[in-house]
Amino acid sequence: MKPNAQTCTDQKITFFHAPQSRSGGTLALLEELGADYELRLVNFKQNEQRQPAYRAINPMGKVPAILHGGALITEQPAVFLYLADLYSQARLAPPPGDPLRGPYLRWLVFYGSSFEPAIVDRSQKRAPAPPMASPYGAWEDVLNTINQQLTQSPYLLGERFTAVDVLWGGALHWTTMFELVPETPAIRAYADRVITRPAMQRAAAKDAELFALQAA
Numbered sequence: 001m002k003p004n005a006q007t008c009t010d011q012k013i014t015f016f017h018a019p020q021s022r023s024g025g026t027l028a029l030l031e032e033l034g035a036d037y038e039l040r041l042v043n044f045k046q047n048e049q050r051q052p053a054y055r056a057i058n059p060m061g062k063v064p065a066i067l068h069g070g071a072l073i074t075e076q077p078a079v080f081l082y083l084a085d086l087y088s089q090a091r092l093a094p095p096p097g098d099p100l101r102g103p104y105l106r107w108l109v110f111y112g113s114s115f116e117p118a119i120v121d122r123s124q125k126r127a128p129a130p131p132m133a134s135p136y137g138a139w140e141d142v143l144n145t146i147n148q149q150l151t152q153s154p155y156l157l158g159e160r161f162t163a164v165d166v167l168w169g170g171a172l173h174w175t176t177m178f179e180l181v182p183e184t185p186a187i188r189a190y191a192d193r194v195i196t197r198p199a200m201q202r203a204a205a206k207d208a209e210l211f212a213l214q215a216a
């Protein structure tokens, strides 16, 4: 047995994924991490996410969800944090004590608690709640915060590519494509920098293949 074989077995993840959905970000992260995972497909066309079998795994009926050592992890920022820490050897997560740990947590959680609610309001063409009642305040502030950071550095944490960029690069790619986020030169260059990485491309190809398989 190779010295790292046991570690590899301990790190094996069960990943619940629906092709062409938000769980694509987790697929991309697993590829970036070189993770060992078993894929369990959820078929949205057959509404499997709402059936008792899947709800017994994630009562919210949402993907992504992962299982590891008997623990269920859901919610994209939590899934990203968990996986990047578990596969720390890939160095996509600044560890506690690293000066980048705070910004890393900030950008991951900002995604789920501010950006996602803002995007859903935009996609539903819903007026946002008054700034003091809205989880993201004002849409312009969300956009300015992202753009300001991306005009300063190639990645959200500066020169270093991390798991945060897997989440944000992919999301800014699809949200600009659907015209939910206005494309600025900084956002476009950033999304391109991220999505053209070999692991990201590998994940996109795998996802397209899985989508075609489910559609057949």
Ligand SMILES: N[C@@H](CCC(=O)N[C@@H](CS)C(=O)NCC(=O)O)C(=O)O
Pocket (backbone or CB within 6 Å): 021, 022, 023, 049, 061, 062, 063, 064, 074, 075, 076, 077, 112
């Ligand atoms: N709060 C969850 C939301 C995930 C989510 O919106 N998942 C969508 C995928 S695009 C889903 O599973 N939708 C299926 C459904 O609700 O029927 C997270 O951040 O992970």
